[in-house]
Amino acid sequence: xxxxxIHVLYNDDDILMDAVRQTRAAHHHIExxxxxxxxxxxxxxxxxxxxxIAITSFLYGLVGLSVATAMMNYIxxxxxxxxxxxxxxxxxxxxxxxxxxxxxEMTVFFAAHLMVITFYMRSKLWPFKEAENPDVRTTxxxxxxxxxxxxxxxxxxxxxxxTGAVEVKVIDKH
Amino acid sequence: MYTFxxxxxxxxxxxxxxxxxxxxxxxxxxxxxxxxxxxxLAADSHHGGGHADAAHHGDAAHDAHASAxxxxxxxxxxxxHDTTAVTAHDxxxxxxxxxxxxxxxxxxxxxxxxxxxxxxxxxxxxxQEHLEHVLHQQQNKPWAAVYVAALFFMLISLxxxxxxxxxxxAQAGWSPVLFRVMEGVSSYLIPGAIIVFLLLVAxxxxxxxxxxxxxxxxxxxxxxIQAKTGYLNGPFFLIRAAIFMGGWIxxxxxxxxxxxxxxxxxxxxxxxxxxxxxxxxxxxFIITESIMSWDWIMSVDPHWYSTLFGWYVFASFFxxxxxxxxxxxxxxxxxxxxxxxxxxxxxxxxxxxxGISVFWTYLWFSQFMLIWYADIPEEIVYFITRIEKYNLxxxxxxxxxxxxxxxxxxNTDFKRxxxxxxxxxxxxxxxxxxxxxxxxxxxxxxxxxxxGAGEIGAIMFFLGxxxxxxxxxxxKAPLLAKRNPLIEESKHFHY
Numbered sequence: 001x002x003x004x005x006i007h008v009l010y011n012d013d014d015i016l017m018d019a020v021r022q023t024r025a026a027h028h029h030i031e032x033x034x035x036x037x038x039x040x041x042x043x044x045x046x047x048x049x050x051x052x053i054a055i056t057s058f059l060y061g062l063v064g065l066s067v068a069t070a071m072m073n074y075i076x077x078x079x080x081x082x083x084x085x086x087x088x089x090x091x092x093x094x095x096x097x098x099x100x101x102x103x104x105e106m107t108v109f110f111a112a113h114l115m116v117i118t119f120y121m122r123s124k125l126w127p128f129k130e131a132e133n134p135d136v137r138t139t140x141x142x143x144x145x146x147x148x149x150x151x152x153x154x155x156x157x158x159x160x161x162x163t164g165a166v167e168v169k170v171i172d173k174h
Numbered sequence: 175m176y177t178f179x180x181x182x183x184x185x186x187x188x189x190x191x192x193x194x195x196x197x198x199x200x201x202x203x204x205x206x207x208x209x210x211x212x213x214x215l216a217a218d219s220h221h222g223g224g225h226a227d228a229a230h231h232g233d234a235a236h237d238a239h240a241s242a243x244x245x246x247x248x249x250x251x252x253x254x255h256d257t258t259a260v261t262a263h264d265x266x267x268x269x270x271x272x273x274x275x276x277x278x279x280x281x282x283x284x285x286x287x288x289x290x291x292x293x294x295x296x297x298x299x300x301x302q303e304h305l306e307h308v309l310h311q312q313q314n315k316p317w318a319a320v321y322v323a324a325l326f327f328m329l330i331s332l333x334x335x336x337x338x339x340x341x342x343x344a345q346a347g348w349s350p351v352l353f354r355v356m357e358g359v360s361s362y363l364i365p366g367a368i369i370v371f372l373l374l375v376a377x378x379x380x381x382x383x384x385x386x387x388x389x390x391x392x393x394x395x396x397x398x399i400q401a402k403t404g405y406l407n408g409p410f411f412l413i414r415a416a417i418f419m420g421g422w423i424x425x426x427x428x429x430x431x432x433x434x435x436x437x438x439x440x441x442x443x444x445x446x447x448x449x450x451x452x453x454x455x456x457x458x459f460i461i462t463e464s465i466m467s468w469d470w471i472m473s474v475d476p477h478w479y480s481t482l483f484g485w486y487v488f489a490s491f492f493x494x495x496x497x498x499x500x501x502x503x504x505x506x507x508x509x510x511x512x513x514x515x516x517x518x519x520x521x522x523x524x525x526x527x528x529g530i531s532v533f534w535t536y537l538w539f540s541q542f543m544l545i546w547y548a549d550i551p552e553e554i555v556y557f558i559t560r561i562e563k564y565n566l567x568x569x570x571x572x573x574x575x576x577x578x579x580x581x582x583x584x585n586t587d588f589k590r591x592x593x594x595x596x597x598x599x600x601x602x603x604x605x606x607x608x609x610x611x612x613x614x615x616x617x618x619x620x621x622x623x624x625x626g627a628g629e630i631g632a633i634m635f636f637l638g639x640x641x642x643x644x645x646x647x648x649x650k651a652p653l654l655a656k657r658n659p660l661i662e663e664s665k666h667f668h669y
Contacts, residue, residue: 087549097546098547
């Protein structure tokens with residue numbers, strides 16, 4: 001079997017969503033979809049496994065909370081205790097309300113930044129990386145669905161032309 | 175079309191009857207005279223820990239006595255100042271008198287009493303004053319229990335009404351399939367507001383003493399309240415309440431009428447009317463809600479104030495209102511109704527429950543931390559009372575309103591499971607009842623609080639009435655607002 005793929009272009013996200021459902025119903029294998037913006041519900045329509053990034057985010061948040069607690073304990077209680085507003089810093093728990101904003105911010109900071117970095121790593125993205133999208137129009141206003149060719153090529157092209165595509169072309173991938 | 179099942183109707187009536195019995199019992203058993211209080215306290219002090227407690231309080235009183243005169247007035251004593259021998263801040267005053275009282279009976283800790291007061295006569299006077307103080311707190315208790323529950327259920331329907339108005343004003347596409355549920359929940363606003371208004375009238379008439387500033391004898395001795403009488407006076411208080419409640423009920427009735435008229439309309443005239451009315455209502459609501467929270471809740475502590483109190487109260491009943499919408503939706507769904515409501519709608523409601531719970535915590539903590547950090551006596555007294563005398567409800571409320579909702583509802587998939595949403599909803603509703611309990615009780619019943627027959631009875635009565643009114647309204651109209659211009663989008667809403 002050749003590694004031929006079909007590139008199907010759409011110019012509307014609703015048409016794309018319907019096309020994805022039809023394609024899956026016809027048992028064609030969608031390799032990848034390139035869109036100019038995130039399309040809501042596309043991952044579910046494509047049948048992708050649910051993302052686990054929320055779990056990592058939660059864990060990173062816990063790390064941030066722990067770091068903030070340890071940090072504030074060291075800075076404000078162990079290393080340089082001060083008497084601020086008549087509240088001497090002798091114990092962490094007694095001064096805890098004052099540290100809550102820091103604990104909260106660090107939780108959010110760790111969760112957000114580490115989640116973004118995790119996402120980049122999982123998506124194999126780094127600075128100066130060459131763009132992988134096969135058609136520059138997907139950065140403007142077009143949606144591109146890449147489908148693996150199997151069986152009768154002409155029949156598949158005919159099928160995709162009926163799904164509301166603005167362009168269907170067969171590409172030989174190396 | 176939903177029909178109010180006779181089983182649910184029976185449950186509602188049983189709740190109301192049991193509630194009336196509970197409330198009646200608590201009114202009946204409330205002490206009538208100082209002698210009753212003396213007997214109750216004597217019985218209490220014979221229970222194990224009484225002595226140790228009293229001794230401990232005695233020490234506290236000794237420490238605090240010197241600074242006690244700073245506070246010119248016990249802000250939550252009702253008429254305790256008739257026989258004033260020692261004017262003290264409430265906690266100090268209460269503690270000193272408990273010690274004195276105990277010594278008077280048992281001579282066991284006389285040393286402490288003498289340290290706190292010079293001579294037996296003073297101790298005796300303080301003892302009498304304390305008994306009277308406790309008597310007033312005990313007499314307040316059933317009223318306060320009814321007031322907290324009446325206010326809580328009325329505000330739930332007001333929160334649902336505000337949520338409904340936001341959906342209209344924002345032209346939200348996901349929610350129109352839930353409009354009839356929201357209209358059902360907000361229908362309780364009419365009886366609920368009338369009951370709360372009658373309770374406020376009863377206060378102004380002097381039938382109960384939840385609001386100390388309504389008592390001329392208290393005001394006569396209190397400079398701070400005297401300075402506020404231009405605002406805190408009976409007639410103006412009731413006029414404000416009537417305007418607020420009248421405005422809310424007017425919007426509720428008007429939007430419900432338009433919503434029903436839209437079902438049979440040929441154009442979107444009624445929808446547009448509701449859009450405009452909702453925008454106007456939200457402006458009216460956020461102003462009146464804020465003033466309402468000062469009037470009906472904050473003024474039970476007339477010396478204390480907090481500038482974000484209105485938002486804090488709003489967050490509390492807003493999340494309760496959304497929770498009730500979610501729970502009633504799930505109930506109707508379990509009966510096979512609301513066929514267009516899918517898990518995405520439930521997911522969105524659960525997100526609101528989660529989000530507003532965090533918002534509530536944010537406001538609760540903002541209020542707490544600023545007061546805690548500044549540590550100004552007239553402000554911090556609010557939290558000292560709650561942490562010392564209401565430790566369990568005060569911190570338990572944070573667990574129920576923040577820790578448990580955030581842990582239960584954090585997971586995306588959990589927000590779609592009915593039983594999880596219902597479980598989280600029950601926790602949130604209990605937690606916010608305790609929140610209102612903590613707002614009203616410390617100033618009205620002090621350390622005499624207890625969740626007993628009166629409190630549970632009041633909850634049962636208003637829950638029964640709430641179920642009866644809400645489900646009666648739900649049965650009156652089709653559960654789908656079928657001609658709403660956004661209904662198609664709402665039916666196909668998916669996330």
